[in-house]
Amino acid sequence: MFEDAGKDLVESVLCIVAHPDDIDFGAGGTIKRWTEAGVKVTYCLATNGDAGGFDLDFPRELMPQVRQEEQRAAGKVLGVSDIRFLGYQDGQLEVSLDLRKSIAAVIREVRPQRVLTQNPERNFARIFSSHPDHMAAGEAALDAVYPDARNPFAFPDLLEAGLLPHSVEEVWIMSHGQPDTFVDVSDTLSAKLEALRCHVSQETDKNNQLEERIKTWLEANRLLAGWEEGRFAEAFLRVTTN
Numbered sequence: 001m002f003e004d005a006g007k008d009l010v011e012s013v014l015c016i017v018a019h020p021d022d023i024d025f026g027a028g029g030t031i032k033r034w035t036e037a038g039v040k041v042t043y044c045l046a047t048n049g050d051a052g053g054f055d056l057d058f059p060r061e062l063m064p065q066v067r068q069e070e071q072r073a074a075g076k077v078l079g080v081s082d083i084r085f086l087g088y089q090d091g092q093l094e095v096s097l098d099l100r101k102s103i104a105a106v107i108r109e110v111r112p113q114r115v116l117t118q119n120p121e122r123n124f125a126r127i128f129s130s131h132p133d134h135m136a137a138g139e140a141a142l143d144a145v146y147p148d149a150r151n152p153f154a155f156p157d158l159l160e161a162g163l164l165p166h167s168v169e170e171v172w173i174m175s176h177g178q179p180d181t182f183v184d185v186s187d188t189l190s191a192k193l194e195a196l197r198c199h200v201s202q203e204t205d206k207n208n209q210l211e212e213r214i215k216t217w218l219e220a221n222r223l224l225a226g227w228e229e230g231r232f233a234e235a236f237l238r239v240t241t242n
């Protein structure tokens, strides 16, 4: 049940999500533990988060660049520099064959043992985690893991482009109602908060309430994990795909 990042490591993890800041909210402390242990972590973001922000006067055409830069700054805090943006329209993500193919191409390029992604099912206990884009990204990522990335005859032009099939070993799903894997992020909580504060355009730390909000979530995960008080946990559902 307890993922000890020190003993259960893989070489390469690919995180597939809809928007800038999704990874930092759901798994920032875990990502920091992995990169500190030498794991190569790559981000694949389906959109640029171009429907984000709150300032009605800010030129919308500049938002994709702003949010990409914010995500790159947040990635730097957590030790991640390989960040890929697929460029789909924020707020309109669908589980299309095109999205599946784009993600399958990244999986074949990066060749990770583990994929970390969003929950394709609506979580009624945490309705804001169930943004339609999040569910679409999670569904398309799972479709890309199985069967698209491993089947040489799925999207034959990928093979023609030299992208050989690849089988991912396991998928970790964020924001799931019945998580079975917990990572102790007590030591990386400050890095997670620093990464989240990089998303300035989202007013992530409005009224300085971020730390309190995040600690409440991580405390709830800690209770689910059955750990003693004072530790913080990020929670995932782990799915074997090999």
Ligand SMILES: [Zn+2]
Residues within 6 Å of the ligand: 018, 019, 021, 022, 131, 134
């Ligand atoms: Zn999001």
